[in-house]
Amino acid sequence: MNNPIADQVVSAPTYLADIRFFFRPEDVAHMAAKGIELGTYDGVKSNALSIHAQTAPPNPRMPPDTEGQWSAERSQTFRNWIVNGCPLGTATPVEPPANGRPATRLRKDITALSDAEFDLLARAFSGLMDRDPGDPNSYFALAGHHGLPKRWCLHHEDRYNPWHRQYLRVFEDALRSVPGCEEVTIPYWDISTMLPDRLQQPPFDTYTLPADPGGTATPQPVTGYFPYKTERFSATDIAQNVGDFGVLDDIATSLTQSLWGESNVNGYQDFSIQAHDGGHGSIGPTMGDQNVASFDPVFWFFHCNLDRLWLSWQTLVGATTLPGFRSTLGQNTEWLTTPFNALPPFSATADQTIETDVSYDRLELISPVEGALENLTGSIDASRTFAFRSANPVSVRVKGINRLQIPGSFVVSLLADNEPVAKRFFFQPEDPQNCATCVQHGIVNIDFRMTQEQLLDRTLSVRIDVPRHAAEIGSAFPLGQAGNPTINARLLVQEV
CATH class of the missing domain: 1.10.1280.10 (Di-copper center containing domain from catechol oxidase)
Known part of the structure; x- marks a missing residue:
């Protein structure tokens, strides 16, 4: 990856917008051989103090080559990131795109x-x-x-x-x-x-x-x-x-x-x-x-x-x-x-x-x-500042569906006042219990992103249907036979 920004001090940097571009592929590979992860947020965060000490000018020990050594501005930006609590942040669309292998x-x-x-x-x-x-x-x-x-x-x-x-x-x-x-x-x-x-x-x-x-x-x-x-x-x-x-x-x-x-x-x-x-x-x-x-x-x-x-x-x-x-x-x-x-x-x-x-x-x-891309979440570290926006969606998750008990692909519908307001299709074999991947991932969730207006002051419920077997088992599959899934509804927040 090439750094998409010039070396200048960023007062409120985030990992996704700024810090991840500070590490070249050779830096990541070199330190991975020593058991230190520089290629992910968790790895950089856990090693942040050591990274700062090793890369800080005027006498950095890492990276070992002169060309890769950090400027004073980059080092200060990294220090700001640590002081601010190592925020993850959101990505900014990259321009121009950093392509991989030449297209053939x-x-x-x-x-x-x-x-x-x-x-x-x-x-x-x-x-x-x-x-x-x-x-x-x-x-x-x-x-x-x-x-x-x-x-x-x-x-x-x-x-x-x-x-x-x-x-x-x-x-x-x-x-x-x-x-x-x-x-x-x-x-x-x-x-x-x-x-x-x-x-x-x-x-x-x-x-x-x-x-x-x-x-x-x-x-x-x-x-x-x-x-x-x-x-x-x-x-x-x-x-x-x-x-x-x-x-x-x-x-x-x-x-x-x-x-x-x-x-x-x-x-x-x-x-x-x-x-x-x-x-x-x-x-x-x-x-x-x-x-x-x-x-x-x-x-x-x-x-x-x-x-x-x-x-x-x-x-x-x-x-x-x-x-x-x-x-x-x-x-x-x-x-x-x-x-x-x-x-x-x-x-x-x-x-x-x-x-x-x-x-x-x-x-x-x-x-x-x-602008930046999205990193909305249902929970955030208490040390962070965050905001609820009126335009932010509600996340409704039908959680803990035992797919192995359901014969074939199925539809999960979210009902408001007994009328469908959203539905999702889950794709699987007719006999999921005989599919190794299905068995390994037998408990699944279905996510809905809904506006607040679609849900407020309405009576909500969930239904599972198995279209291919409607004539045999009826229009709705019993939730009790699908593992008694639960509903997790959260107003999504964003870090600020």
């Missing part, structure tokens, strides 16, 4: 492809679909990594975004293996727009499975998916569902987060995963079922857009390099190191996906003149 693959909006580019894409997809299902580079085999039969996919955990980024890369490489398609890239479908006509024609409209994906599933075979042809809602219904499930709201919230955060907790990751789930549920019965979602050709264009949004966020907060990305994390960095960084069945690891040579024809960027 450009992915475009599918509506922006020329007719020739679109025809080539169709040729590549048809080529994969025509391959024998036993071919590891066939459409059937590649789609089978996500749900049935392989069940490799990592949902609702830290490696979710890296896994899908690598999955797109592997699928794109397979498209390029079709003769004459060596330069093909996967385009994206911007879900804020109507489903394009191009995705409603062969070979992108539907896919008929040539073999049973559940016959070889482990730990036990799964029935009911052969014969099987993918299904989708109409373009109009998809757009309606996207609004009902708050997909665009969650995307907008994710892009304004200062921190990467944790799934089920906060930050970019939490809201991006909720948007992912809502998108799956919006598109159709196949996309809403983790067992077979990736067999619907729209899966690849939908996920390409999600990767575009992740790269947009990385660019905004200066996280397109591994050191820059780590600076947006807290204590939870283990998933970027061996052996916890694995992305099975792929050889690439989570840390290797942070810097990408993929670019997009458009990113969703916020200008630095629009």
Whole structure:
């Protein structure tokens, strides 16, 4: 990372806006070898006094090279940060963006492809679909990594975004293996727009499975998916569902987060995963079922857009390099190191996906003149100053849902005076108790960001529905069978 500000004294610096840029990748690597973490807020905060003593001019001992030594102004800024209580603060959009590896693959909006580019894409997809299902580079085999039969996919955990980024890369490489398609890239479908006509024609409209994906599933075979042809809602219904499930709201919230955060907790990751789930549920019965979602050709264009949004966020907060990305994390960095960084069945690891040579024809960027990004929270250290703003949202969390008891994807609705005011879709397999990742993350939360006016002086309640099984178990799933989840409602505050 390059320091985006000139060396001048900052009277009220914060980690996210100022301090994290003081440490070069070589500084972080050098001190990590000595067991000292300089790449994250928690690491710098816990070592702040020692860092100040070691770097203070006129006779600094660190960094060891003259070029990297701190100026008196930078040292004073760091001292101010310590005196002020080491505030985390909020990130300011970075300009110009600090890119990672040089881009070698450009992915475009599918509506922006020329007719020739679109025809080539169709040729590549048809080529994969025509391959024998036993071919590891066939459409059937590649789609089978996500749900049935392989069940490799990592949902609702830290490696979710890296896994899908690598999955797109592997699928794109397979498209390029079709003769004459060596330069093909996967385009994206911007879900804020109507489903394009191009995705409603062969070979992108539907896919008929040539073999049973559940016959070889482990730990036990799964029935009911052969014969099987993918299904989708109409373009109009998809757009309606996207609004009902708050997909665009969650995307907008994710892009304004200062921190990467944790799934089920906060930050970019939490809201991006909720948007992912809502998108799956919006598109159709196949996309809403983790067992077979990736067999619907729209899966690849939908996920390409999600990767575009992740790269947009990385660019905004200066996280397109591994050191820059780590600076947006807290204590939870283990998933970027061996052996916890694995992305099975792929050889690439989570840390290797942070810097990408993929670019997009458009990113969703916020200008630095629009101000700092968001770091709203429900609690804050008593030593901090904070404020309640009338415009700040209320966080309503349906907490402690035991997903393993719920057969398939489900919808959580927030009701006010018995009328739905918000709902979210949770994406999972039909048999989550047989999915290793689901079992590991069996207790989940659903987050709603609501205006105060939507909730005040109204009687609130929660309902869980399982759309795929409405005819069998009724319209609402008993909360008692879903682990008796609780409601956590907080007025969000910000540090000042």
